[in-house]
Amino acid sequence: MALRKAVWLWAGLGLCGWAGAQSFSLTPTAFNINPERTNTAQVRLQNQTLQPLQFRVEVMKWSMDGGQAAYVPTRDVVVNPPTFQLGPQGAQVIRVGVLKKAGADEMTYRVFVRQVSDTATAQVDQQDAQINLSRLINISLPVYVTPPNSAAKVSFRMNIGGQTPALEVTNSGNRHLTLRQLRLVSGDQIFPLGSNAVLGRSTLALALPLTLPAGAAVEVRYQDAEDKEQRAAVTR
Template sequence: MGALFRSCLSGILIFNLEAAFPASLEITPVSVELDASQNGQVLTLRNSGTQALYAQVRIYAWNQAAGDEQLTPTRDLVASPPIAPIPPGGAQIVRLMRAGQASSPREMSYRLFIDELPAENTTATSSVQFRFRYSVPVFLYPAGERGAPDTHWSLETRDGKWLLNVSNSGALHARISDVTLTGAGVRVPVHTGLLGYALAGRERAWRVAAPPPSWRGGDARLDATANINGKLVTTPVAFEP
């Protein structure tokens, strides 16, 4: 999922909180990690604007299949309160809690969506009111060692589109940012900042620009340089023109 995209049907702007965008609602922390011994965590919602607003919190199980994101409503986690009024310059605490005590034998991933809603007494000035939706990644870790991501990269064409695929056979998600591809002496920046996640045991694909002609002879060695979970990594890229 990109850092920002428009949803014309719902009139919503979606923000990944790990990228910086100016908005009235400020959320801390921008990602949530729960160990097997933790039953929950507190989030703080702050309204830095001059008008009151409501924040609606919803939780989805987060999976990846066929290189894309899948989100499914879940009751594994509960947010309290699910809808919270926040006055101008004020703050609201939201508690994110496990619905059950048993921990999973593997890492579990979720997305917390927080909708910024206008206050009830707000007068609509047009037939479409745009609002903000914030996306917070949530990870529940199993007992014991967290493990590590183990990523494998490839560049290929599919239905006339160039895709950068990252499969993660490790036991921990890979948070991928600042990606550059290098081959045949040519360095091509792919994305600055957060590109996205390859979840544990899953594969994620991102559409990219067509590679330079010097890469397409089949003899060029390709490498990807990226920041993965805060560490700079260089790894080979399988190229399938």
């Protein structure tokens, strides 16, 4: 019996997935471009396994819609190579080039690197059965085209009007902010929310599996780009 599962490795916000994903290294984990200096960037993917793997690459424009990430095809950015085979213990450099002229606001895209073969397998023994799990590797890499004078400006609000409480993170600035190890804190309760990027002039909505007592003081804490803890109040 074969089970196939897609595993996303959200580069730049931490890698997650099955144990085999730890046999890959990716440096750096984002395409960061200062348009006043260059319109290109690159990352290096290293295969530390003994299996050859085939990948295809595409780039999408990245925005926020209704508090969630939205992706649409774009011709603003070209990526090279569009397909490649990563040999055993081999490496591949992936390059992007931005064709669109930058303005005052940051431009954001994502590069998707998707495995097109199913050679990566793991075997699980369950009682008398042996199940082969065939898992396709998928990597999502952010592309940030960031003017030097751009800045993020975020605020946090609890939205309890819907069926599911949500933390709304609004960025009224014109560049993204990555909130690493984001957590909601109320008294001695801490609710981890993972790592998230909120784009400029956008709102990110994060579902909360909890209902806080009325009037309870709430704040968020996260690690910034320099790994320093930041704290901010949450309005209701």
